[in-house]
Amino acid sequence: MAAAAALLTPSAQAAPADDVRINEVVTTGSVNDSIELFNKGTAAVDVSGWVLKDDNNSSRFTVPSGTTLAAGAARSFDVSASFGLGSGDKARLYLPGGSTLVDSFTWTSHSAPSWSRCPDGTGAFGQASLTLGSPNDCGTGGGTGPVAWPGGSSVATADGSDVFGSDLSGLYEEGSVLWGAQNSGKLWRLVRDGSGGWRPDTANGWTSGKTLRFPGGTGAPDSEAVTLTAAGAAGGAYVASERNGDASGTSRLSVLRYAVDTGTGTTLTATKEWNLTAGLPAVGSNAGFEAITWIPDATLTAAGFKDESTGAAYDPNRFGAHTGGVFFVGVEGTGSVHGYVLEDGGAATRIATISSGMTGVMELQWEPQAARLWVVCDDTCSGRHRTMKIATGGSFATTAVYDRPTGMADLNNEGFALSAADECVGGTKPVYWADDGNTGGHAIRRGTLTC
Numbered sequence: 001m002a003a004a005a006a007l008l009t010p011s012a013q014a015a016p017a018d019d020v021r022i023n024e025v026v027t028t029g030s031v032n033d034s035i036e037l038f039n040k041g042t043a044a045v046d047v048s049g050w051v052l053k054d055d056n057n058s059s060r061f062t063v064p065s066g067t068t069l070a071a072g073a074a075r076s077f078d079v080s081a082s083f084g085l086g087s088g089d090k091a092r093l094y095l096p097g098g099s100t101l102v103d104s105f106t107w108t109s110h111s112a113p114s115w116s117r118c119p120d121g122t123g124a125f126g127q128a129s130l131t132l133g134s135p136n137d138c139g140t141g142g143g144t145g146p147v148a149w150p151g152g153s154s155v156a157t158a159d160g161s162d163v164f165g166s167d168l169s170g171l172y173e174e175g176s177v178l179w180g181a182q183n184s185g186k187l188w189r190l191v192r193d194g195s196g197g198w199r200p201d202t203a204n205g206w207t208s209g210k211t212l213r214f215p216g217g218t219g220a221p222d223s224e225a226v227t228l229t230a231a232g233a234a235g236g237a238y239v240a241s242e243r244n245g246d247a248s249g250t251s252r253l254s255v256l257r258y259a260v261d262t263g264t265g266t267t268l269t270a271t272k273e274w275n276l277t278a279g280l281p282a283v284g285s286n287a288g289f290e291a292i293t294w295i296p297d298a299t300l301t302a303a304g305f306k307d308e309s310t311g312a313a314y315d316p317n318r319f320g321a322h323t324g325g326v327f328f329v330g331v332e333g334t335g336s337v338h339g340y341v342l343e344d345g346g347a348a349t350r351i352a353t354i355s356s357g358m359t360g361v362m363e364l365q366w367e368p369q370a371a372r373l374w375v376v377c378d379d380t381c382s383g384r385h386r387t388m389k390i391a392t393g394g395s396f397a398t399t400a401v402y403d404r405p406t407g408m409a410d411l412n413n414e415g416f417a418l419s420a421a422d423e424c425v426g427g428t429k430p431v432y433w434a435d436d437g438n439t440g441g442h443a444i445r446r447g448t449l450t451c
Contacts, residue, residue, distance in 0.1 A: 017095060020045050021121045022103045023074055024132060025091045029113035032080035035061075035091050036132055039069035040121030049096035052079055055106075059083035060098055074120070076132040086110075087427070108370065109427075109450040112147055118398065124389040126399030146384060146401040151428055151449040155408040158197035158432060158446035164188070168434045168443040170225030170240070170291065170363060171417035174232060177201070178417065180434060180444075185212050185220040185245055187237065187258065187268060196430070196446055205264040212239065212258065213269045220245035221256060221270075224414070225292040225330075225363065229323045233261045236271065240329050242288030253277045253288045255327060255342060274348045276340065280331070287333030290414065291364040291376070296325040299371070306394030307351045313394065320345055328352070330361030330375065337361060337375065337396075354396045358386060362414045369421040369451075372399065376416045378436070383410055405447050412436040413445075424451035 019041025026034045035052050039045050046068045052061040061082040069075060085091065092104040105125055107115055116128040116136040127147050128137040168188075170181040178198045180188035189206040190198040200206050212221045221241035229235045236257045243252045254277070256270040297316040307314040316322075320343040328339045339352030356375045363376035373396060375386040383404030391397035404410070415434025423429045428448040435443050 017045070017102055019043075020047060020050075020069060020093070020102060021117070022091050022093055022105050023117050023121055024076065024136060025085065025105060025107070025115040025125075026111050026113060026130060026132065027085040027087070027089065027107075027115075028110040029130065031130065031132065032078045033083075033085040034076045034078050034080075034132055035085075035093075036074050036076040037069060037093065038074040038117070038121040039071055042071050044068050044070045050102075051094040051096065051098035052077060052082075053090075053092045053094065053098070054079075054083045054085055055090040055092075056083065074133065109150060112150065122392045124391040124397050124399045126387065127402075128400070146403050149385075149402050149405040149447075150400075151405065151431070151447060153406040155405050155433075155445050155447045156196070157440075157442040157444070159442055159444040160193075160197075160199060162438070162441045163200065164438060164443040166438045166443075167436055168438070169223070169414040169436060170227075171415035171432055171434050171444075172226050172228060172365075173417040173419055173432070174228055175420070177233070178432065179226045179228070179237060180209075180415065181223040181226040181239055182209060183222050183224050183414075183436075185223055186210065187212055187223060187226065187239065187260070189260065198432075198444060205266070208266070210265075211267045212256070213267060214244065214256070215270045215273050217267075217269045218246075221254070222248075222286075223256075224290045227292045227294050227327070229294050229325055230296060231323070235323070236260065238292060238294070238327065239270075240289040240292035242290070242332075243285045249285050251277055251283060251285045251288050253280055253283075253329075253331075255289075255292065255329065255340070272344075272346070274340070274342050274346065276329075276338075276348055276350075279348075279350060280338065281334060283331060283333035287360075288331060289329050290332040290360070290362045291330030291337075293328050293364040293366045293373070294323065294325045295328065295366045295373075298324075299368070300326060300390070303371070303390040304394045305352075305390050308353060309349060309351050314351060316341070319343055319349065320347065326351065328354075328364055328366075328373070330356070330364045332360040332362065335360050337364065337373075352396075354388070356386060356388075357398060357401075358384065363416040365416055365418055367418050374416065374418070376413070378412050378414055379410045383408070383413060385416070408433070408445065408447065409439070411439055411445075418449065421451065427451055 023038035
């Protein structure tokens with residue numbers, strides 16, 4: 001991108017206002033608070049007199065007279081003399097007069113050092129390097145370059161010594177309960193231990209976890225991940241499995257539903273299985289489903305999510321009774337994420353295929369407060385995390401790539417869970433990782449994430 005300023009031309013007068021977008025925002029660091037505008041259209045646009053605001057309607061910066069953006073050009077404006085951009089704030093763009101909104105961007109933490117659209121002018125915002133006046137740092141494949149972990153650098157153990165042993169994989173936090181899937185065919189219900197960690201829920205019969213079975217009570221699911229729907233535990237736990245441990249050389253890419261809110265037995269038999277193997281690219285029997293998360297239908301439709309099976313906007317009404325949302329599963333061997341509507345009657349329809357940009361996907365978590373999908377890799381990718389949002393066009397696009405916290409070794413973390421917004425204290429909330437290797441006798445670690 002290059003800055004452009006010229007006299008008003010007929011083409012500039014005719015260009016639509018919605019071609020101009022907020023493209024980069026800087027709220028902290030080596031430069032003053034700044035907002036960059038970008039013209040994504042094919043004709044020049046005169047932006048003289050346009051107004052920039054933060055979240056306060058009385059704060060305003062007026063673009064100087066004679067400022068025109070050529071097609072594909074950008075210009076940044078130092079707004080620090082007019083207002084400050086805080087750690088939780090907005091950047092808003094208005095037509096002259098300041099009453100007609102053209103574009104806006106809202107964030108919940110300072111730029112580190114930049115909030116940038118990727119691709120320029122059309123994509124979702126993510127944390128990236130400072131590029132005011134130059135193309136945004138979108139990395140390869142539409143992503144962003146890796147930046148520091150957006151939370152504290154310190155990580156501590158969050159379980160007792162040698163409680164789980166090896167193979168603890170997926171995690172999912174449900175308020176005061178942490179669910180854990182162990183790929184030796186076991187599910188755990190954990191409760192808080194009073195010191196920031198988790199222990200087995202012994203009071204409800206989960207002292208050693210519960211053994212999982214396929215429908216009919218046979219087999220040993222290689223349970224790699226777990227999630228719940230809006231119904232919570234009362235609606236069942238949904239487990240992603242890559243094979244039957246009793247036939248370990250054969251892929252069996254399945255989502256299994258278990259009733260977990262009743263009973264004191266030590267074994268859980270799946271009430272439903274959706275075997276998705278036939279419709280997916282072949283992978284090794286130990287390189288299949290490693291991750292699962294659930295996103296509500298209402299969230300997807302509000303964001304204009306596109307259904308790849310029809311090429312049109314996602315319409316949940318064209319499916320039979322289902323959970324009121326879409327399950328997204330991650331594949332270790334391909335690094336892909338697939339979205340499925342799983343109907344109560346047993347039908348399964350794939351409506352999305354997403355390239356994660358990572359070598360393998362080990363965990364997925366939907367964070368509703370930030371409307372973003374977390375895609376997590378293990379030590380295969382040096383413990384990197386990637387966030388994605390639904391961008392223009394209705395598809396998921398990468399918004400940021402984060403290195404693991406500096407205080408955590410490069411562990412075989414196959415699980416990751418985020419606390420809800422109500423656990424935010426002092427601007428951060430807890431997050432947890434599950435280490436498949438049980439390094440040092442501990443399988444769960446605790447860190448923080450900026451709210």
